[in-house]
Amino acid sequence: MWIRKYSGRLLAVACGLAALLLTACGGGGHRDVSFAEQDALISIYKQTDGDHWYNNANWLCESDDDYTCGRKFNPPECDWYGVICDQARQHVVGIDLHGNNLNGQLPLLPDLTELKSVDVRGNPKLDVSLWTSGGAPSSVTFLH
Numbered sequence: 362m363w364i365r366k367y368s369g370r371l372l373a374v375a376c377g378l379a380a381l382l383l384t385a386c387g388g389g390g391h392r393d394v395s396f397a398e399q400d401a402l403i404s405i406y407k408q409t410d411g412d413h414w415y416n417n418a419n420w421l422c423e424s425d426d427d428y429t430c431g432r433k434f435n436p437p438e439c440d441w442y443g444v445i446c447d448q449a450r451q452h453v454v455g456i457d458l459h460g461n462n463l464n465g466q467l468p469l470l471p472d473l474t475e476l477k478s479v480d481v482r483g484n485p486k487l488d489v490s491l492w493t494s495g496g497a498p499s500s501v502t503f504l505h
Contacts, residue, residue, distance in 0.1 A: 393439040393446060393450040394450075399438055400472065401470045401472040401473050402444060402453065403421065404470075405456070408465050408468050409464060409467060409484075413464065414461045414462050414463065416442045418441070420441045422435055445457060445478075447475060452473075452474070454476060454477050455476070455478040456479045456481075457478075459480045459483050459504070460482065460484065462484065462486075463481060463484040464486040466488040466489075466490070466491065467479075467487055467488065468491065469491050469497070476500075477501060478501065478502040479504065480504040484505075489505045493505070
């Protein structure tokens with residue numbers, strides 16, 4: 362009898378506790394930006410040898426053992442080093458990876474629709490030819 366009376370409340374408490382535990386443990390892979398914007402960021406990392414950047418904190422954290430992630434599994438993209446998001450944390454508006462040992466070709470980033478600035482100065486091994494040969498949108502300030 363008491364089960365029927367309190368079952369709705371028990372379910373609400375159980376769901377609330379489960380959500381709290383997922384948040385506290387970093388589970389569920391919280392994200393700030395869309396999948397398309399996340400993929401654009403991942404392409405920067407992969408095409409510019411992100412594993413060897415001087416600072417790649419929070420980028421592609423796939424386990425709690427990754428020391429660059431501060432033991433935070435799958436942090437939101439707006440917490441990745443060098444990623445600047447809008448105030449609502451919904452869109453990437455800037456990339457600042459100057460002097461960070463990027464090596465390879467910087468891809469064009471058409472899926473970062475709100476992007477306003479890219480700073481990759483001080484990366485002598487970085488190929489920016491896609492950006493300097495007319496591929497970069499005129500709305501983006503590009504520093505290289």
